[in-house]
Amino acid sequence: MDFPVLWCVLAFVAINMIGIYDVVHLKDLLPPLSMINAIAAAYLLDKYKLPNGLVALGIGVIFFPSMTAPIANLKILLGSAEPPIIYGKAPYVNPPEGDRKALGRWIKEHTSITDMVLVHSFGTQVQVYSERLSPTIYFNITQTPIAKARFYHDLRQNKPAMILIPMFPEYQNLVDADLRSFVSDLVKSNYHLESIMYNYQVFRINK
Structure with a gap:
């Protein structure tokens, strides 16, 4: 087995051991996959005598980045962003990053530096x-049997001063019962x- 394939296999095994299939974890597969695809593309170019410019153009078209995020940011800069989110009413939405930051600051202001806090879910x-x-x-949800056992043990031993539980549907859909x-x-x-803050209970x- 050559090096790029071995790297890809080991990265895949490591992600499965963690048990979380988030974008940041899946990015670990990109370097070996990029190397494998580059080697394959070079082989095909040499074998079938394909023009380099045409292949480069095809790769550019296929992998052109999504413009969704830049367009959304441009709308914010131009003052034409989406209407503000109404919290505390159904349908409960997962707050965007700015509001998650505000929630974190609110927790900081309403707890002491020695207090422990559990933000359940992701x-x-x-x-x-x-x-x-x-x-x-396991401050972020990890749902392997070993992680669950450690989570239960830690919570029984160290009851936090504050617990936040999401109200939005992702909590029910993504976190095990x-x-x-x-x-x-x-x-x-x-x-x-x-x-209730930003759709978190x-x-x-209790004292």
Whole structure:
């Protein structure tokens, strides 16, 4: 097995061991796949005597980047962005990055530096902006059996001062029922609802 193929296989195995198939993880496959495709393209060019310019043009057309994000940013700069999101009412939407940052700052202002905070689900950005430690090493959802067992153990040993649970559908669709049930039971027995922020239920531990 040659080096690029071995690299690709090992990256694929590593992603499966983590158990999260996010864009940032799948990017680990891009370098070996790029090398494999470049080698294949060079072989085909040499074998079939294809014109280099035509092949380069074809690759450019196929892999031309999506213009969705630049157009959306241009609309924001021109003041013609989408209407503001109404929070706290159905349908509950997953807040964009700017609001996740604002939520993290709100958590920081309403907790002490020694408080631990759990942002359940895929709340990495909120966790970072809050500048508060998670009670578990799995601060982002990892749903392998080993990760779940460690998550349960950490939460039983280190009850956080604040727990945030999303209200938007992604939470129900992407997080396993046993994880949601565990956090729900923990909240019912030890916490009270303090507020709702950016479609997150914010629970504070009982004194």
